[in-house]
Amino acid sequence: MKDFNPNRYAVITEKNPREIVMLRGHGCSWRRCRFCDYHLDSSTDETANFTLNREQLLKVTGVHGKLEVINSGSFVDLDEQTLNLIGEVSQKKQISQVHFECHWRHRESIKDFRKRFADLGIELKIKTGVETFDSLFRESYLDKGFDVDNPEEIAKYFDEVCLLMGIPGQTVDHMEQDIQIGLAHFERICINIMQENRKPIKPDPKVIAAFAKELYPKYIENCRVDILMENTAFGVGGVVEHAE
Numbered sequence: 593m594k595d596f597n598p599n600r601y602a603v604i605t606e607k608n609p610r611e612i613v614m615l616r617g618h619g620c621s622w623r624r625c626r627f628c629d630y631h632l633d634s635s636t637d638e639t640a641n642f643t644l645n646r647e648q649l650l651k652v653t654g655v656h657g658k659l660e661v662i663n664s665g666s667f668v669d670l671d672e673q674t675l676n677l678i679g680e681v682s683q684k685k686q687i688s689q690v691h692f693e694c695h696w697r698h699r700e701s702i703k704d705f706r707k708r709f710a711d712l713g714i715e716l717k718i719k720t721g722v723e724t725f726d727s728l729f730r731e732s733y734l735d736k737g738f739d740v741d742n743p744e745e746i747a748k749y750f751d752e753v754c755l756l757m758g759i760p761g762q763t764v765d766h767m768e769q770d771i772q773i774g775l776a777h778f779e780r781i782c783i784n785i786m787q788e789n790r791k792p793i794k795p796d797p798k799v800i801a802a803f804a805k806e807l808y809p810k811y812i813e814n815c816r817v818d819i820l821m822e823n824t825a826f827g828v829g830g831v832v833e834h835a836e
């Protein structure tokens with residue numbers, strides 16, 4: 593994608609301190625979520641991806657012993673050289689825990705992927721963007737691609753979830769229920785406040801204001817809850833300006 597040059601490395605110092613890298617893969621294979629343009633940060637040129645990813649991974653210092661890898665898709669979209677380098681850098685910098693993201697459709701790849709890193713002495717935490725546990729809303733409106741209704745089933749595979757808030761139709765009760773379900777079934781949750789892009793679903797300022805007034809103060813001190821009022825709040829990423 594041209595004209596997209598985000599910051600791709602940052603250190604998160606609050607709550608679960610960790611370094612974070614935003615790498616590039618060959619792209620999310622789902623690409624249907626009606627709010628998402630992140631998947632445009634991708635390339636089929638694996639050599640170029642590795643060059644870009646290597647540059648970011650070489651910035652990792654191991655300062656907090658934990659690393660989060662995001663790549664606008666799932667870990668399966670990253671090339672082998674990049675995955676090997678993540679392992680090498682983690683071992684060299686004494687990083688004992690690495691977080692990756694993964695779509696539900698790749699859940700059967702997680703077991704072997706955990707083993708691959710466990711053999712290097714690295715524990716994985718796998719995060720999925722469930723966005724909401726209201727499966728009708730999630731699938732008929734957001735088109736997320738989860739063919740499952742209950743959080744227990746999702747928690748069999750995943751350690752952490754992302755929740756999307758600030759969407760038209762959400763109420764404070766609706767959002768709080770998602771937070772409570774997330775905290776009951778997963779180690780950590782990450783709340784992303786919807787940010788406008790060129791995709792069909794737009795954020796609702798009234799829902800965002802209600803979140804900021806009622807829920808932000810209630811959960812911001814919870815060490816198991818990350819809240820991103822803007823999608824650059826972790827210090828990486830940015831709004832894609834050329835989404836189709």
Ligand code: SF4
Nearest residue numbers: 620623624625628664
């Ligand atoms: S939200 Fe995730 S799964 Fe959905 S299209 Fe975007 S990158 Fe793919």
